[in-house]
Amino acid sequence: MLETDARDRVIVALDCDRERSLELAHELSGHAAWLKVGMTLYYAEGPEIVKTFKDLGFKVFLDLKFHDIPHQVRGAARSASLAGADLLSVHGLGSGAMLAACREGAEEAREDRAKLVAITVLTSMNQDALSEIGVESPVAEEAARLAKLAQANGIDGIVCSPMEAHDMREL
Template sequence: MAPSLASGPADRIIVALDGMDPEQALRFAAQVDGLRWVKVGLELFVQAGPEVVARLREQGLRVFLDLKFHDIPATKAGACRRAAALGAELITVHACAGSEALKTAQAAAVEGAQSAGVPTPTLLAVTVLTSWEEQRLQRELAIQQSIGERVAALAQLSATAGIGGCVCSPLEAAALRAQHPVPFALVTPGIRPKGVAVGDQARVMGPAEAIAAGASQLVIGRPITNAEDPCAAFAGCCAQLQGLIDAH
């Protein structure tokens, strides 16, 4: 399961291995001292397949498999069953597939993990991708809700269906935490330490601010993976979070 809010800083940071080929990803993960969690996304998984998850786990890492499953209930459930059996401990599914798909996905993930003898994963419902801006969301998808309203509605749908958490922008974390107390997981991409370029994320926040807002874990990619010294960048993020933990 996702770590509790009492976990140490390294347990709260998931490093995204985006833009790497399989060997680069494995080398990178092995070289960062204290790394606990990594994210395997679509690009890496399509190139490397399930083997990359197994090899990362052999290196002692916990894996967030971010494939954002979105399909009819039976297909979504089958995908979650197989992903759970790989040993991925966080798995993303799109909330907008609806309650039936979410319920069957959750049940299948538990079944897959139990059959493989691996930890039961936490499914994370994707609400609104952090690349969306409100005016464009309304214009292109004809969704009249604000992003905040849309995120809250999809998070509630997911929680009611038994999903263990959701992925959200850090800007929505405080409102969602008020609505969904721990142990409901809030995993936030769009994390940019001070002085780092925003890139293609539209709704961003610093690491300590996101944790203070109620995030359970942070997904950080390029600010660490593209740094001149990734070990130092990871340690710096951990230090920011340790300062917050010490203050509380």
């Protein structure tokens, strides 16, 4: 395994409003390299919040969990990449075509395209929640299936619960 700066091993989630996120960014400057911008902050502030954090010297994980028809996901990945995001999330459940379109959109935006991670099974979901939406396979099996689909369609990594992390490394 390559040695990496400890600051690159943690992504700090800014699940708060603009004012608090800027306070935290200033406090974290020099201590953390990555900030996560989720839906709440991004939808309130738009692409400008990504640029703001980039200008402060941070790498940005834009965690919007794209999940739509391939054409829309391609455009969303392109736009998010143009905003400066370094890492983007996409739902693995959206199909191989949607995952491939996500990668294509990121590639269209910049030569040094944003990296992509696919969400396997949301960490808030258990077996009952999966069954409720018609997925009867065990959580670990579903996570593995979606991880393989993501890999087959050019996605760089996955997001899974700690319960599946060991098996995903093996996979």
